[in-house]
Amino acid sequence: MNKKYIKWGLGALAVAAAGVLLDALVLEKYFFEVKTFDIGDKSSRKKLKLVLLADLHFKHNMLPQYSKLAQTLNQMQPDLVLIAGDTLDSSGGMLPMEQFFSLLRQDMPKVAIPGNNDYKADPSIQRLKEAYAKHGCDFLLNETKAYTLKGERVVVTGLDDFIQGESHFKDAVEGIGKEAHHLLLIHSPLQLELVQKEVEQLNSERSPSDQLNIRYAFAGHNHGGQVRLPSYVPKLPRKSGDYINGWYKDRSPYLYVSKGFGTSAVPFRFFARAELTFFHYHV
Numbered sequence: 001m002n003k004k005y006i007k008w009g010l011g012a013l014a015v016a017a018a019g020v021l022l023d024a025l026v027l028e029k030y031f032f033e034v035k036t037f038d039i040g041d042k043s044s045r046k047k048l049k050l051v052l053l054a055d056l057h058f059k060h061n062m063l064p065q066y067s068k069l070a071q072t073l074n075q076m077q078p079d080l081v082l083i084a085g086d087t088l089d090s091s092g093g094m095l096p097m098e099q100f101f102s103l104l105r106q107d108m109p110k111v112a113i114p115g116n117n118d119y120k121a122d123p124s125i126q127r128l129k130e131a132y133a134k135h136g137c138d139f140l141l142n143e144t145k146a147y148t149l150k151g152e153r154v155v156v157t158g159l160d161d162f163i164q165g166e167s168h169f170k171d172a173v174e175g176i177g178k179e180a181h182h183l184l185l186i187h188s189p190l191q192l193e194l195v196q197k198e199v200e201q202l203n204s205e206r207s208p209s210d211q212l213n214i215r216y217a218f219a220g221h222n223h224g225g226q227v228r229l230p231s232y233v234p235k236l237p238r239k240s241g242d243y244i245n246g247w248y249k250d251r252s253p254y255l256y257v258s259k260g261f262g263t264s265a266v267p268f269r270f271f272a273r274a275e276l277t278f279f280h281y282h283v
Contacts, residue, residue, distance in 0.1 A: 032261060035276070035277045051277065055115070055260025082183070108136070154181040162239070187220060189255060192249075220257065222260075225245075
């Protein structure tokens, strides 16, 4: 074979390899995508702005992409930020988390739940809760909280992680009946399957006017596979189920699974770009 073509071939392979490394180590990790969806009663012109964050995985330093994320959130001016767990990495600390939340507008309503890695990190769950409170973020552990957003009552149920924590859905919805806008915040999407069974059981004991009516469930945990090929995901975290990312369920509660923002296990992503998810919720 002509040496010229061999050189061209080797050069092309080197460029391709460099492109793969650039994408995995820089683009997928440091440049995030903003995914936008219209949900709710789309015949209504009244909309709430909801933002979903998941799997921030703060380690020991505040990396540049988190500053950009904070800037983007402030520009969006969401009515409510939903944080679906794993704010801390298993080896992470509080400093970068606190630095990030200090960049956000303090009047921005925020609500969070724990993920499995939040339990593995050195700071206790109580310290995490206190840090959230310091920055105006509610932290729900098997609890439900009602928000008034643009005059609309929106109820958020937040469950404890069911891998490292103790999830108690029945306790979380005690005193809660049929709501027009009831959202569920969970860390692992697989947890929804257990919740649905509990909802069916509870509703079978209630009158129709008092039955739970969860419209949407939001989760993270799976990182979209984090390192994958377009049609092949070699590995997902423990208790992930068959969920990867995106929309699931053909009836309520409709489930959205975020690819998350940070990384765990390995410090890069491939074909699973970090995301910030923005919902126009028609009410």
